[in-house]
Amino acid sequence: MGHTRENIGWVANTMPPTDCSANLGLLGASSVAAARAFHASIPGYEPTPLARLDALASHLGLGGLYVKDESFRFGLNAFKVLGGSFAVAAYIARRLGRDVSEVGFETLVSPETKAQTGELTFYTATDGNHGRGVAWAANRLGQKSVVCMPTGSSPARLEAIVREGAQASITDMNYDDAVRYVNGLAEADPDGVMVQDTAWDGYEEIPAWIMQGYATMAAEADEQLKAAGVTRPTHVFVQAGVGSLAGAVQGYFANAYGEACPVTTVVEAQAADCLYRSACAGELVAVGGDLSTIMAGLACGEACTLSWDILRNRARAFVSVPDWVSGHGMRLLAAPLAGDPPVKSGESGAVGAGLVSVLMTDGGYGDLRQALGLGPDSQVLCFSTEGDTDPEMYRSVVWDGFNPSYRVQG
Numbered sequence: 001m002g003h004t005r006e007n008i009g010w011v012a013n014t015m016p017p018t019d020c021s022a023n024l025g026l027l028g029a030s031s032v033a034a035a036r037a038f039h040a041s042i043p044g045y046e047p048t049p050l051a052r053l054d055a056l057a058s059h060l061g062l063g064g065l066y067v068k069d070e071s072f073r074f075g076l077n078a079f080k081v082l083g084g085s086f087a088v089a090a091y092i093a094r095r096l097g098r099d100v101s102e103v104g105f106e107t108l109v110s111p112e113t114k115a116q117t118g119e120l121t122f123y124t125a126t127d128g129n130h131g132r133g134v135a136w137a138a139n140r141l142g143q144k145s146v147v148c149m150p151t152g153s154s155p156a157r158l159e160a161i162v163r164e165g166a167q168a169s170i171t172d173m174n175y176d177d178a179v180r181y182v183n184g185l186a187e188a189d190p191d192g193v194m195v196q197d198t199a200w201d202g203y204e205e206i207p208a209w210i211m212q213g214y215a216t217m218a219a220e221a222d223e224q225l226k227a228a229g230v231t232r233p234t235h236v237f238v239q240a241g242v243g244s245l246a247g248a249v250q251g252y253f254a255n256a257y258g259e260a261c262p263v264t265t266v267v268e269a270q271a272a273d274c275l276y277r278s279a280c281a282g283e284l285v286a287v288g289g290d291l292s293t294i295m296a297g298l299a300c301g302e303a304c305t306l307s308w309d310i311l312r313n314r315a316r317a318f319v320s321v322p323d324w325v326s327g328h329g330m331r332l333l334a335a336p337l338a339g340d341p342p343v344k345s346g347e348s349g350a351v352g353a354g355l356v357s358v359l360m361t362d363g364g365y366g367d368l369r370q371a372l373g374l375g376p377d378s379q380v381l382c383f384s385t386e387g388d389t390d391p392e393m394y395r396s397v398v399w400d401g402f403n404p405s406y407r408v409q410g
């Protein structure tokens with residue numbers, strides 16, 4: 001009896017360039033600075049650690065490997081709150097007739113602000129982390145939130161959202177249908193505000209603020225790399241559900257480094273690989289069905305339009321990975337080589353590091369390694385975007401060796 005692993009799919013970006021300057025401009029220095037200043041005004045703010053994995057880098061034949069550890073983000077175990085909190089801040093600042101760069105957290109949570117905005121309800125759909133961030137922000141502002149989750153969502157993630165005071169439930173819809181459903185609820189509520197972490201035609205302002213919020217994570221990592229003596233990452237691996245995160249990271253580095261922008265690889269769960277398929281087709285393509293993957297945060301079948309505009313012009317490659325790559329990454333980061341720090345990295349968090357490890361050690365993927373130019377001079381940056389946000393699944397993968405997409409042959 002043997003095991004075979006499902007294959008990783010990839011495509012180099014050969015799409016003809018279009019003008020993405022308007023959307024790229026959303027991630028320019030002044031917007032990033034405004035988001036960072038807002039985050040810094042939140043009590044308890046600290047940059048999350050950047051784990052330096054020297055032993056693993058040398059084991060894999062890389063110059064350096066760095067993993068941004070978002071399990072430390074505001075005690076929420078995931079990066080997502082960066083987006084939801086900044087979008088809510090920017091929305092309220094606008095209602096107050098002020099620029100978000102002048103409005104810190106203290107002003108937002110003040111009774112005077114509440115008196116001016118009145119009772120609001122923030123609506124969103126989520127696989128877990130975004131909804132928790134929106135509920136957390138609403139709770140601190142003394143406002144309400146309504147959060148819907150797709151079918152199959154983890155009860156532990158639902159409970160974490162309910163603990164933030166949200167009215168939350170798991171629906172029988174997939175992620176993209178849940179977004180449409182909640183949008184209808186928000187539109188029917190005169191005090192409702194849809195705070196969704198993806199854009200579509202006609203719904204762009206709030207997702208743009210969310211992407212600006214995510215850029216804080218990229219900006220922190222960039223600074224931490226410089227402090228570690230790395231002038232710039234040569235390669236960035238960033239995972240994507242709808243792609244707002246990937247677009248934000250790509251946008252940040254494209255603005256910060258221009259022509260010297262790191263080679264960026266977008267990594268998706270095979271069950272929900274809408275960006276990869278869009279890159280293959282040369283136009284936006286959706287993935288439907290139940291989008292079943294252990295990488296719950298990446299289980300989105302319809303891409304964020306703002307992000308796609310950036311990624312189709314700037315990303316180097318789009319990679320579609322089976323779940324075993326994520327499981328490999330989770331174990332690799334949990335049990336480091338001597339001298340390297342451990343990183344508690346959940347299913348959607350570990351996939352970038354897992355992919356880097358596979359590319360450097362499995363000769364079957366030499367073509368992709370070569371296309372990306374990965375080698376001993378590479379300084380690679382990955383984002384572990386969540387910790388053990390589903391603790392039971394985390395333990396089943398890391399402790400018990402659960403490996404969902406190995407096929408047993410016999």
Ligand SMILES: Cc1ncc(COP(=O)(O)O)c(C=O)c1O
Nearest residue numbers: 240241242243244245297385386
């Ligand atoms: C932990 C984690 N990583 C990555 C992502 C992907 O972000 P996006 O949907 O913006 O591509 C998500 C989205 O929910 C997530 O929860």
